[in-house]
Amino acid sequence: MTLTGISPPLAQSPPEVPNQQLLGGMLGQRHPQASHEIRSTLFANRTHEPLAKAKSLQKTPASFFGQPPRDPGVEAKAVRPSTSGQDISDTNCGSGIVAPGTEGRRPQKLGASLHKAGSFQKGTCIRSGDRFQVKIGYNAELIAVFKRLPSRSYDPATKMWNFSMTDYGALMKAAQSLPTVTLQPLEGAEDSRGSPSTAGVAQTCLPSAPSLAFVKGQCVLISRVRFEADIGYSEDLIALFKQMESRNYDVKTRKWNFLLEEHNKLIQSVGCLPQVQLDPLPKTLTLAFASQLEKTSPCLTEPIPEADLSGVDPKLVSNLLPFQRAGVNFAIAKRGRLLLADDMGLGKTIQAICIAAFYRKEWPLLVVVPSSVRFTWEQAFLRWLPSLSPDRINVVVTSRDHLTAGLVNIVSFDLLSKLEKQLKTPFKVVIIDESHFLKNIKTARCRAAMPLLKVAKRVILLSGTPAMSRPAELYTQIIGVRPTFFPQFHAFGLRYCDAKRQPWGWDYSGSSNLGELKLLLEEAVMLRRLKCDVLAQLPPKQRKMVAIVPGQISTKARAALDAAAKEMTTMNKTKRQQKEALLLFFNRTAEAKIPSVIEYILDLLESGREKFLVFAHHKVVLSAITRELEKKHVPHIRIDGSTSSADREDLCQQFCLFEKHAVAVLSITAANMGLTFSSADLVVFAELFWNPGVLLQAEDRVHRIGQSSSVSIHYLVARGTADDYLWPLIQEKIKVLGEAGLSETNFSEMTEATNYFYKDPKQQKIYDLFQKSFEEDGSDMELLEAAESFDPGSASGAPGSDSQDLGDAVDEITLTGSPVKKRRFEFFDNFDSFTFPL
């Protein structure tokens, strides 16, 4: 009892069908492809659950007609009337079975389908506000009539359909032709039953019924220069279409399309057809594509001018890769307001700093970032803008700090929401890193950031995954860049989120008109390049030092770390005692880093990173990470010294097969060789290790044959810990290896500047101690043993410390059995496999 299978008669109507090939070539990307592409680029790369759901929600209008009403009232809003353009009385055509080729002919009388339609039903029309309801039992043919009325709405509570008064006459007339239905007219409108135009009481209160051939539809953008009319059949309308100079009929979609410059003319002409309602393109689109609408631009795509970057530090400008330079040009052409949505690892930071530096005269600058990368941003500013004095950078660490103390102010999302009240004068230039953190308008972080973006002159949003699953997530970022676009979310929701009213409110989780949304974003909001687009410009490995601060650890644990550091510089220690002190410092560093490491991993997951490796050394760190992943139900594997060889392979396989998020938690020394994880392209080192050869080997778990992408390596380096000494030590060692031709890259050039030089003689002493200890024969083994057997709660910890100091993150872990000896062997097994590859 549906119209689902009916081919629109439009297929027969247009005599001038252009060559589809030509059309494709002329228009570039066609609409359906555009929709597809937006999924594979804008949203996170794999098929997430919600995305799949969103896809399933994207139905053609016709398919809705064939379904039982989920909430037909709402569908009426979102779904346009039949694209077949049939008169609603056509719905009477038997059971909706129309043989191909019968389209457009008058339907047969209903006799044959009488029994199929159900028993005889008598019903009444009841006025309800400015609408009317129909109280009647089930009758399939009448339901089919209902579903053809544009204003239909179904109320699941009363189980009644209701309509606007504009559909009253049409409904009554259609109902009359159903032999199985008698419909009592509205009270006081008795006369309208026989003839909708009969004079009487009803005429004074009822609007005249529209023609039964009333069609309603909308204009949809299909390329930068063309739009199509998504509307049902009307003879008058087709005649009008044929008067448009730029008309084109797409045989595939069975829709007419036109040049944007004819949009206003078409809408104006359609206004004269009383039986047609063709909604124009939304105002946002007409503004964004004004040059095409007004035909002020002769070119399809205008070239983006080269920006004058002479005012920006030459060090930065000369280091920009060609695609990064193009990104900066794009941003400046957009007057410093954009969403830079390059794939992860393409260097959004350097581009953002360059764009912001172009507007340096308008600083102070505000940089809002996830808290785990605040100091990485500080390092990036120091690295790329040597002209910026380090004391002009203000990293906001607590809610007692000032948000405006520096020329460059770096603050986390969460602290921003606590400190925004401090702002007397707004920032003119704002960078938001991982801007998808703002996707939910109800969150405090979003509420704090949005007003700042509205008043800022330059807004640079950065995100590798602006939307993880559905277009609704893009809304805040779009209005962050262009506050005048879609002032009401509902309008955006109706057009791009397939909005539907549910008993509990509106559901915006779907998606619609994605091709148009993509065109709009590319025109006015967003620049996005994928790794594969620019692979030739990328180095095979991109290393990044992520400066973290173990700020979350308890005061007691901090004290233990400080005490361990002090111990190393105490005079009159024997060599053995010095080494013990160093080991204690190393172990305390591991504990201290845990909360920041976990925060960083969770931020990566929230940012849409799907598969990555996390290397750590201490068992407490590995366990804290896996425990957190379990808590958050993130699929993961763990390989450490206690994993048997057989299990390793299985776990490796398992990791490759994970479809979505997956983290491999790996021991630096037990999983740094013989394993392949080329399905990932990111490696995170939660801890540093003194032997750079081991680190490079661990990196190569992903950077190996089978890896077609550039690999990102993130080293988490914690200030005020043993990392202060290990990091320069590693860099120094790799430099030596590089000079001897034994390392493929110069490590220090690839990583952020670290500015590690020790003014304090005590610090220099610790560094010397590290250098000496780690260079002695056998130091690896000794340190490994000490690290592996380290138990924060045991007596070997610093005086006065216990496992409680570490809070949730480190509430573990004592080694079971007598593992130390066993692990020594395993390490050497691995060592052998290093010398004699498996």
Ligand SMILES: Nc1ncnc2c1ncn2[C@@H]1O[C@H](COP(=O)(O)OP(=O)(O)OP(=O)(O)O)[C@@H](O)[C@H]1O
């Ligand atoms: N032109 C360049 N010269 C030198 N190093 C670069 C350049 N571009 C990027 N890098 C380095 O590449 C690494 C990745 O850059 P960045 O962190 O900015 O990427 P991203 O796009 O922000 O990635 P994500 O989305 O994962 O945060 C950094 O270590 C950065 O310093």
